[in-house]
Amino acid sequence: MTGRYAALVREDRVHGSLYTDPRIFVEEMDRIFRRGWVFLGHESEIAAPGDWVVRPIGLESVILVRDREGRIQVLANRCAHRGNRLCWKERGHDSRFQCIYHGWTFGLDGSLRAVSHKAGFDRDRADMPLDRAGQVGSHRGFIFANMSGDAGPLADHLGVGGRDLIERLCDLSPTGNIHFGAGWIGHRIESNWKMWPESDSDGYHLDFVHASMLRAVPDNYYDETVIGGESKNVSRAIDHGGGVSELDLRPSYRRELAWLGTTRDKIASYCAALEARHGKERADRLLWDGPPHGFIFPNLFLGEGNVARVDPVDVGTVLHVHTALQLEGVDQVLNRRLVRQSEAGLGPASFIVPDDAIIAERMQIGFQGLQPPLNGGDNGPGWIDLSRGRARESRADDGTRVGHVSDETTNRAFWRHYRHVMESRA
């Protein structure tokens, strides 16, 4: 099978069957979502020992729980006896997990603590914990895990670019900590999951797909940052390597706090607190730059004031699940503003993403029935062009590639890493 993905994913084009072939989806769930790092949630969601939330890793359900020692555990949501689902609510707080099929109980660390009617049980309890993620890691409160345990260090997965994106987001808090207390909103879309790493970091589509939002909300900042003429804006599309991409809007902002739609005098205490933590120069910079817009392979979108997961369901269905950035140590008025902004941008009834969703669904329909080209050739129907801006893309010594915001640099960033993962974990 080696070379199969290299045949479908070229430097400047990819084949449409990648979105519709169920065999490819099965391989992705193993090579990307089981054997690679996946974003799950945030430490603030399981702040105290016993707090738990249920999340997907690919198609598997896992329990993200803070154990008695304060460690983060990622446990299969599947009883070690005969596989009944342990937690069927979204979240909770417990001192142990009891399966309601035959009453086995498990500790917060996944160990098997008690078996009902134990006289007939002749195994060693120590040999029968819940299945668990092979590796769990967190960066500035963002929790990642992988089931296989051989995905390498999290820091390498995130890379300098990915860590920097997360840090720029968290540094907007006067304590350095953000939280996810605004809850999650799920958006169900009839498209392949891979359209979302692409769409979420595509700087080329705004004036078409989001024309209605741009007209209905005249005082948005997109005109200066992403559209307004190819020659006028100086935002950048960046490939940080390792599947981390960014739309860097910072060079285009014409005033500070454009991203928050407010001015310094209205949030004076926040500005003062930020300055107290970071010093004036860095605080000024942060207030100007705002939160980043980037995507970390395979499923974490940092969408300015939003954090989103891309959760695959099947080859033609995905959940785009988001929460609002919430800052620790600020007046709640500011966090409420961020909640309102998030409702406007993301989610099934928002002003932006439903239009992206329709495009993704229409593309999905367009790719139906495509067959991979025979013999690895690049003729035949169903190729998708991703060549835009190759000639004007610059490449730094560390491998970072930088193009104009409207260039397909970010799409190529995703696919280059995708091809690497799918080939190297074959």
Added chain:
Amino acid sequence: MAPLPPCDGEPRVSPLPEPLRREIEDFLYLEARLADESRYEEWEALVADDMQYWVPRGRADYDPADRLSYINDNRARLATRIRQLKTGLRHAQTPPSPMRRMVSNIEILAVDHEAGVYTVGSNFVLYELAVQAGAALRVWPGRVTHRLRRVEGRLRMSRKVVELVTAEAPQWNMAFLI
């Protein structure tokens, strides 16, 4: 955010005079039909200046100021929503979804005769044909709590809260008026 009035157990409101009850029911049916037919301007004409349009994630038992909802529009944001739909470029509703909803189980939950304010609960099932992409028939069941107020002699909505049966689960595109 004041909690929703009680909607369990015995009715707490003495029966309304029949013409008033009829007027309230007619308002609910009209509001539903205008939404079904994507008649945005006429629907917006039913809205009072202090409108809150809330579609909570889950039950309507939390303060939407602090937590995300599917929709939490004040009057200004609702105006933006309708302005966006009226551009003709809102791809998620281009063309608008054919829709029909059944409204039933209408109960008057609270009455303030002096202020002319009526709180009304009802159930609905909305059928939507999502024609913009795959043309799936989607079913949206739920419960609405309307707060109606008499403004210059006519009933207007000052609050519409839509609790979906599926409100805990991820939702399909909901770019129409629900």
